[in-house]
């Protein structure tokens with residue numbers, strides 16, 4: 001999306017809705033350091049974090065320098081310069097099936113102060129973000145959600161899940177062949193320059209992953225604040241292939257396992273640009289001595305690990321949760337961005353109470369898995385427009401679904417037929433669900449391995 005984030009004007013509807021409550025809605029000036037510092041503090045307070053110390057504050061300011069940062073202010077407070085609500089957004093690629101990426105609009109830092117909750121502030125900001133995303137030309141908006149009940153009302157749907165993988169080290173035995181490269185410890189500082197390129201390749205091959213930003217890698221590796229307790233606990237191991245090319249790395253720490261005298265090895269960042277690197281790093285992790293448990297968070301719900309060891313019951317995959325939420329805004333751009341597992345024709349009749357994605361869309365899927373999408377009938381969000389569309393049956397195979405259901409099947413996380421079993425998708429002609437299941441299936445399970 002080639003545009004300057006700062007050119008997007010303040011959303012007037014949200015500004016008016018908030019002004020009616022005596023509140024001011026502002027886009028922050030990237031040069032106004034004290035306003036940005038107050039915003040960072042409000043954002044941290046919203047997520048129940050303490051105040052940032054200097055290196056962390058510097059990192060957070062560098063991250064939001066590349067974002068469009070909005071705040072809501074209450075001029076009647078004793079501290080009117082501290083926002084009572086925050087949000088930030090930025091354009092980002094989202095990896096989709098087929099090794100490509102779609103133009104997406106990331107929304108983060110959505111907080112409302114407990115003193116101002118349940119007055120419609122979050123709703124005003126979330127609706128404004130959708131309008132801004134559409135104005136910027138994004139095919140969809142995306143976020144990670146602290147609670148599963150917050151964002152469905154705006155048309156978002158869970159589109160990629162995460163799990164915690166827990167390995168019983170004493171019981172596990174690696175049985176797969178050794179990889180040809182080698183794993184070695186490196187310092188976070190040595191890892192940092194190569195980390196971005198490996199992360200980029202890992203992101204590109206996994207639907208559901210989003211573009212990484214420098215401040216995220218600094219935080220993962222602790223390089224912005226090397227002397228903090230957290231950073232000093234970090235260990236980094238890198239896998240180099242047989243040609244000594246770095247292909248993956250893992251950032252982990254060891255800590256006492258609560259209630260035992262043993263240690264647990266924990267990680268939430270393993271980036272592998274190849275399957276070989278992923279296998280080698282897993283082996284390195286699970287073959288640690290003096291460790292009872294290996295715990296990987298933010299992992300995919302589908303790991304190769306059980307197929308690499310003698311006793312698959314040594315591996316628990318739990319805490320499965322929705323993680324990435326998508327809100328389709330432009331069905332033509334979104335559907336044409338990904339690749340499909342087969343060919344055929346399908347008509348999607350999409351309901352969207354907020355209008356963005358409403359309409360009937362005819363899709364031709366080529367033998368190579370490309371989609372050509374044509375808007376067959378205009379949108380229209382009111383009941384009569386929907387009824388009129390439905391009174392004209394589409395030709396051929398087709399589905400009737402809401403925009404949230406489209407978001408849920410978009411990356412292949414759930415099949416259309418499962419949503420039909422839940423009564424949330426209807427096939428207009430027998431056979432449509434079977435075709436849609438086949439087309440939308442993703443060869444690689446969608447997965448997002450970070451919070452944003």
Ligand SMILES: CC(C)(COP(=O)(O)OP(=O)(O)OC[C@H]1O[C@@H](n2cnc3c(N)ncnc32)[C@H](O)[C@@H]1OP(=O)(O)O)[C@@H](O)C(=O)NCCC(=O)NCCS
Nearest residue numbers: 046110111112117118119120121122123144145146149153
């Ligand atoms: C979640 C949060 C942003 C909501 O802000 P808010 O200004 O109180 O929300 P609003 O008054 O605009 O409510 C909007 C809608 O969400 C609903 N809602 C708000 N908080 C909710 C919650 N915790 N659970 C379920 N629904 C909630 C409201 O009932 C309302 O529904 P409706 O408009 O469909 O009737 C705010 O409570 C907060 O900052 N929480 C802590 C940080 C956080 O979790 N942020 C989300 C990051 S992903």
